[in-house]
């Protein structure tokens with residue numbers, strides 16, 4: 001895919017997403033290089049490193065091109081055989097290919113026809129896993145910076161904005177505001193200084209789309225930002241990224257330096273009158289800083305607290321200047337729209353939601369990882385076709401979409417289409433794209449409590465409904481999970497929730513009760529069970545559990561010693577028993593047992 | 602930090618020396634708009650935490666009241682005004698890890714280390730923190746100790762993990778935290 005296309009016989013792509021890295025991609029690379037050298041193939045095979053391919057469950061992953069043979073669950077042995085049989089003798093090693101189907105790379109239209117990819121369509125992630133993210137040459141080979149060149153040479157800023165509006169692209173950071181309209185509002189402002197910001201704060205727990213997009217293809221995001229700068233008349237771009245993403249930061253720094261060196265950033269870009277540069281700012285660990293006004297306060301060096309809007313950032317943003325702020329994934333769509341046209345883009349998706357959306361699929365699902373699907377795909381297709389369903393023969397219970405601002409949808413909503421309106425109507429929220437699957441081992445009251453604990457913790461404390469309200473709701477939920485809830489508590493939760501939604505200043509508070517309200521709506525009976533029967537059907541809520549010791553007990557005595565109330569009895573090497581009356585359910589024995597002989601139910 | 606003088610006996614850089622270096626950092630950044638947070642991030646990387654003397658110096662040089670600087674430091678969870686332990690244990694409680702039992706893992710770390718979240722053990726070996734998602738959701742529950750990610754951690758095996766780090770006897774150094782700073 002790079003310079004010198006003729007010299008190489010094979011191109012290998014090694015996924016270095018964090019999951020694959022942890023599963024030892026690094027040592028794989030060493031083995032690969034050693035084996036290639038042994039068979040004198042080092043200069044015939046080029047190794048590319050790609051960002052996360054999204055197939056974390058099957059990692060480490062190696063793709064051999066041409067032919068697009070995808071190998072998964074790599075071991076040393078597999079690597080040795082692949083080099084010998086495939087790269088040396090040109091015979092793919094079927095044993096290690098994931099799915100026996102071959103993967104035909106049809107560029108970003110459709111990634112391939114392995115089940116995992118078949119229902120996917122990659123636009124924002126089109127280059128992730130295909131090019132080396134640290135090589136600007138690789139990016140240039142896949143039409144990189146062509147959109148920028150087109151914009152600068154043949155389009156006026158207003159034509160760019162018109163194209164964005166026509167595409168129907170909406171913000172991928174959560175709320176789904178029309179991107180072209182936002183650009184237009186910012187462009188209309190008269191000011192000598194304007195800013196363009198890329199929001200890479202990605203604070204939702206369980207979401208890693210933006211990180212993977214940047215790690216896998218930083219130049220796409222940068223190109224999008226430059227085009228945005230041209231369209232609205234800004235000279236300064238800022239990428240605000242979480243400090244927790246060191247690799248993404250490194251890749252961005254390199255990409256920016258490479259773009260500068262190539263004359264794609266800085267003074268007189270591509271010899272035109274347009275000058276623009278990008279600076280990176282790091283977050284400092286506050287979820288609320290993902291909210292646009294809080295984010296700008298943070299860049300200014302203040303506490304990251306939101307302020308009421310209007311004025312919107314387009315009128316008065318960073319340092320009081322007109323500011324255009326978009327999410328990473330939104331930016332990544334821009335070059336494609338410019339190159340392939342708004343008309344093409346607008347054919348994808350549903351009536352109100354165009355294009356694709358990236359989701360981080362995790363939790364109780366077979367194929368965890370990163371996926372990109374056309375808008376309009378159903379949740380069922382994502383969970384069962386792409387995700388491969390729920391593992392261990394368990395039953396699907398719910399899917400949580402939209403992170404702390406989102407909600408839990410039960411089975412009867414599986415056919416809901418992914419688009420902004422349908423999700424909101426169902427009681428969830430597009431959010432930035434976290435999607436967590438739950439089975440019967442998840443307690444919905446506990447999950448609601450988890451999310452509320454998160455928002456309560458992250459509430460910046462500025463406005464009272466959010467600061468105090470979430471605290472009170474959390475107290476009530478805690479009480480219910482501890483077995484001392486009362487029937488009125490449900491009513492209280494609903495009343496408080498409605499109030500916090502209405503009276504809070506920013507999106508954090510306005511959406512904080514969603515987790516509780518959506519579970520109350522769809523799983524009310526679980527709340528009632530907790531309150532009336534002191535029963536947690538998932539076996540999660542500690543206070544409602546009873547512990548028992550099974551035959552797997554070796555009589556080692558570890559649990560007996562760990563029990564703070566001496567509720568466990570038994571002599572060495574004989575089956576121990578728990579005195580249910582004395583047990584305080586502290587979980588110590590469960591944690592201590594090395595033989596998994598203690599069960600809770 | 603190659604030109605940093607280290608103490609010959611323990612490899613530790615004295616705080617006075619670091620304060621002098623902070624002057625350089627401030628000189629480079631003071632004219633930048635919104636310099637406070639980047640400066641704090643660099644300072645934390647240098648010291649391992651944010652000592653009062655450093656905060657005072659930063660406030661003075663950037664012409665901000667100390668209260669404002671302290672307010673910013675208190676707001677962001679990334680900043681710490683307490684020295685941290687040699688090893689930083691961060692238990693992920695992102696949604697995927699939570700659903701897969703991250704909380705039991707945290708509980709187990711608490712018990713084994715005898716400290717609460719946000720605290721450091723008396724021997725300054727371990728600090729315990731909660732994290733929200735390293736993006737290792739496919740391998741939940743995950744725990745990050747210094748720069749290593751431990752995956753599919755079982756609560757019952759936490760003791761063994763801690764012992765691994767206890768046994769390693771690296772010379773104590775001012776901890777340079779890689780995350781965030783450059």
Ligand SMILES: Cc1cc2nc3c(=O)[nH]c(=O)nc-3n(C[C@H](O)[C@H](O)[C@H](O)COP(=O)(O)O)c2cc1C
Pocket residue numbers: 170171172173174175176177179199200201202203204287288289290291292293325326327328330432506507508
């Ligand atoms: C509490 C809260 C957290 C947010 N976190 C993020 C985030 O992590 N990333 C993001 O892009 N947008 C986040 N947003 C949305 C931003 O405020 C803003 O709408 C977005 O950056 C606009 O970009 P878009 O139009 O491209 O979506 C958050 C909003 C709220 C209320």
